[in-house]
Amino acid sequence: MIDEITIKEIESLLPNISRKIEIKGLIGKGGQKHVYKAIDLDTGENLVFKVLKVKGNILERLKREVRAVDIIDSNHIPKIFESNVNIVSEAESLIWLVEEFIDGDSLRTILQSGRTFSLSEVVEFINVMFLILEKAEKHNIVHRDIKPENIMIDVQGEYWLIDFGISRHLDLESITITHAPFGLFTIGYSAAEQFRNRKKQIDIRADLFSLGVVATEMIQGYNPYLHKASDILQVIKRIEQKPLPALRIDGDDRFLMAKFIKILGDNRLSRRPKTIRDAIKIFDIVKSTLNI
């Protein structure tokens, strides 16, 4: 077990940051992660200060997160200004990052309010995700954690993808334990090859699966794999055995958008588009049929 992050620990990190920042309040918390809104006292710029308490090969994981954000270099991924690792004890360390602040809400928060998304909004969402994933694919990076908590919608309605914390760099050695029965994953959003830790099979198609599930959730308002599931094993069974439901979407008169989302989130790896280029090619045809 990893101990909870304490306020004292957060405060102890501040002197390590080159900028003079002041923490304004907690904006997110989950597992061993705290996310704060902060302000640069010199420039007045809003920032995000993210702290994670972890054990294991942390420095490498942090480096990979920073590298991923840096080389993908997308207008839809918050910039990381500064980051480091502080050792708390023999077993535990704190990873901290100072990032660009996105003025908006997470997709999770919006979905929790009961709002669902229109066809044109989902099309725009997929457009943005493809822009990011196309660049990621070019650099052999798989995000591996696309889920509503990691998607932000800013006040202008722009979509952002955040948190490359468990991204996989296919040209670097994996830092997940090879023989572990399960890889790093978020239940209900990760493809079977990811949670089964079938490393050889992990590529951009794992992100396409998550994208398909998130798009389904934006339309339906709930994740069909998690909906009324009794436990994690039931979710795993559903993902491995049941395809995503056929969606009925206003404006999708030919049901092609529904089919496309189903293909993205197909539980069988070989039925998903093999590359983002392939996915975009299909999506372009689908978009031309939509009534939006």
Add this chain to the structure above:
Amino acid sequence: MELFLQMGHGMMEHCYHLIQHWGTGTVIVSPKNLTLEQILKFSKKISKNNGSILIDPQFYIPRTSQENLHNHSFWPNTFDTTTFFNGDGIDKLIDIFLNEYILPSDSSGIIIPSLYLEDINEDWCNINELIINSLNRYQLVSPKYLTLCIGEEIIKSEEKIHMLIEQVEDYPVDGFYIIPVHPNNEYLIDNMTWLINLIDLVAGLKLLDKRIILGYANHQFLSFAVAKIDAICAGIWLKTRMFPLGDFVADDEDSSFGGRRTTWYYCPQALSEYQIPFLDVAHRVGIIDQLATADSFQSGYPTPLFSGAQPSTVAFNETKAFRHYLQCLKTQCDEINKDSYDETKRYLRLLFETASDLSDYFRSNGVRGKYREFTNVADSTLALIDAFDAMRGLVFNTNWDEL
């Protein structure tokens, strides 16, 4: 989609004849039925007629009781799994197969031997990798096709079929030679799960930019055109149109499917075959002309059957029946190649709906094709096209030109 001739017992003359008639074509040669000398002679004659051969090493079950296979020089004298696969057994097999069979016969590609797949396990995968690595010691320009001889139970499992795709997707081969074991020894297949999983396998591999050849097939597999399969293989006997696993497991050469040897007439528009006594019935009830083969199939073989005389009294023998079947199937394979996915799908629906209506109509008039009648599998074949469309249609529609 091309038709390759699947070699079986007594087929050499048919192959010469058809390849000469077509002016091109490929024959899958079966070492079970030919010696090395015969293979080389056969290959020469086929290439003289502008045809080509592929040699299926038929190494599905190394301990097969088929003596003819054991007599081939590439077949291991003793087969002990551990020593064969850990020692130089594989290299020897590949060396002999390449140097004595493939290269001298000027084969148009290499069918890579592989074991019968009853269950996907680490051993099967390791063995394949060893065989492919052994072959890769040679710099070969000819296309390499890995044999996937797949058991019925695997094909019935969607999970296992996808495990198989994931397993072989990175193999450095140009294509796959798939030999499926039919469910319940059925010639025409009604089992939807089996059909859908098999086409899903073909599609999954095709999308990896591989060439796919379906061995031991028949006219029902015209439906696989929707997955843009490259070739199906069929021959004269039922044993060459559905894989006779039993022949390789035990020595039951003549435990043929369908019972007694008899002559069948293939009615291409009904996708059904009828024994001659049933054509007599058609003659009697006045519908014989509707069973005739159109001129566009360029098959003059059954002309006497439709000359006005009672069919059982005219000269239509087994030889003509065999050649007629393959001639019609070749025409059907050629005609099925369309410019787009949608066009292919529409054409197949029309083909199968017409065949279904006609075979129903013939049946209602007392003309029955028994287990070779398309009526028996019309619903499942049509449903296969729709299910494929739901699963893979969008992707195939988009990528059709590049596949």
